[in-house]
Amino acid sequence: MSDDNYELETLAIRAGTHRSQFGEHSEAMYLTSSFVSANAAEAAAKFVAAEPGYIYSRFTNPTVTMFEERLAALEGAEQCVATASGMAAILATCMGLLKAGDHVVASRSLFGATINMFNNYFKKFGVEVSYVSATDASEWQQAVKSNTKLFFLETPSNPLTEISDIAAIAAIAKQCGALLAVDNCFCTPILQKPLELGADIVIHSATKYLDGQGRVLGGAVLGNKELIAPVFGFLRTAGPTLSPFNAWVILKGMETLKLRMEAHSAKALELAQWLEQQPGVARVLYPGLPSHPQHKLAMQQQKTGGGIVAFEVKGGKDAAWKVIDSTKLLSITANLGDTKTTITHPASTTHARIAPEARAAAGITDSLIRIGVGLEAVSDIQADLARGL
Numbered sequence: 066m067s068d069d070n071y072e073l074e075t076l077a078i079r080a081g082t083h084r085s086q087f088g089e090h091s092e093a094m095y096l097t098s099s100f101v102s103a104n105a106a107e108a109a110a111k112f113v114a115a116e117p118g119y120i121y122s123r124f125t126n127p128t129v130t131m132f133e134e135r136l137a138a139l140e141g142a143e144q145c146v147a148t149a150s151g152m153a154a155i156l157a158t159c160m161g162l163l164k165a166g167d168h169v170v171a172s173r174s175l176f177g178a179t180i181n182m183f184n185n186y187f188k189k190f191g192v193e194v195s196y197v198s199a200t201d202a203s204e205w206q207q208a209v210k211s212n213t214k215l216f217f218l219e220t221p222s223n224p225l226t227e228i229s230d231i232a233a234i235a236a237i238a239k240q241c242g243a244l245l246a247v248d249n250c251f252c253t254p255i256l257q258k259p260l261e262l263g264a265d266i267v268i269h270s271a272t273k274y275l276d277g278q279g280r281v282l283g284g285a286v287l288g289n290k291e292l293i294a295p296v297f298g299f300l301r302t303a304g305p306t307l308s309p310f311n312a313w314v315i316l317k318g319m320e321t322l323k324l325r326m327e328a329h330s331a332k333a334l335e336l337a338q339w340l341e342q343q344p345g346v347a348r349v350l351y352p353g354l355p356s357h358p359q360h361k362l363a364m365q366q367q368k369t370g371g372g373i374v375a376f377e378v379k380g381g382k383d384a385a386w387k388v389i390d391s392t393k394l395l396s397i398t399a400n401l402g403d404t405k406t407t408i409t410h411p412a413s414t415t416h417a418r419i420a421p422e423a424r425a426a427a428g429i430t431d432s433l434i435r436i437g438v439g440l441e442a443v444s445d446i447q448a449d450l451a452r453g454l
């Protein structure tokens with residue numbers, strides 16, 4: 066497929082499909098932990114990678130390969146390696162590419178577990194991390210040291226939808242000899258292609274929009290062959306690889322990725338515009354709104370504003386909890402990227418473990434609510450929110 070210049074929606078449906086001798090039309094699920102060889106010589110050749118072939122599903126599996134090839138085609142990446150979850154993708158990236166004594170420059174606005182991993186685990190093994198503003202590229206430049214090996218960001222950020230300028234930060238990384246890794250979970254390659262903007266590595270939590278229906282966990286790391294080889298080396302040794310069942314679920318979910326991302330974005334924009342009109346709402350943060358502080362950059366970098374909307378109510382925590390507790394349709398859960406709309410109060414859930422002063426400095430107030438806009442009718446979502454507003 067790589068010889069043809071297919072559109073994204075075609076790649077999402079067709080890329081990576083391999084058929085067995087039975088000619089199945091839909092992608093097969095290969096539920097097997099290991100693979101047999103025809104003879105001792107073939108087994109030996111497969112083990113030293115002199116011959117291609119499947120050995121053991123901790124290394125790789127044909128259904129997992131189909132998922133990897135499909136996502137690589139969408140991101141425009143030379144190589145993709147699948148992981149058990151988004152966090153396993155971040156772990157494998159760092160284990161594969163960093164060593165004790167290395168320094169990382171990371172956005173202050175990262176997924177909570179990513180910050181936990183850097184602060185509580187990588188630090189123990191001698192990797193130092195400096196946190197900088199997601200939105201001010203000059204801070205990235207100033208944070209660089211002689212041992213800086215990796216830049217790490219996520220855009221739009223969670224929950225405030227801050228936009229990092231991927232091209233500008235990639236240029237700084239290149240100049241300093243560091244690699245730039247971008248967590249592309251919120252946009253997916255349908256809305257944003259970090260490798261085209263100069264990033265070296267793309268990371269996914271496939272648990273979110275790639276599956277899109279809240280069923281399984283999964284993740285992936287993408288980049289050129291040279292960078293992915295050590296990441297794959299860690300994964301096949303340590304084992305947080307993607308199960309063939311989960312790979313199959315996500316693979317089939319990806320076939321509707323473009324349709325879903327466009328629908329999530331259109332509904333999120335309509336909801337954000339409506340929220341801006343509500344007297345009980347103090348502020349709406351959505352990259353697709355002209356009122357968003359980085360609307361222009363977002364619209365250059367992303368095709369649409371995406372599916373995440375954050376807003377502040379008037380009246381603090383009590384007012385925010387009232388909105389959440391008055392919903393009947395929306396799911397009160399911190400997850401996102403689902404056909405079902407989700408609602409969460411970041412200050413008391415996903416960001417509760419951060420010290421109150423640090424949380425306030427990051428702009429995550431008690432009045433803030435985050436919505437992962439699903440695919441229900443916008444009028445029904447509005448009615449559900451209007452009750453508490």
Ligand SMILES: *Cc1c(COP(=O)(O)O)cnc(C)c1O
Nearest residue numbers: 150151152176248250270272283
């Ligand atoms: C959910 C999420 C992750 C972690 O993914 P899991 O699949 O839950 O391990 C990482 N980054 C972002 C931006 C996420 O939203």
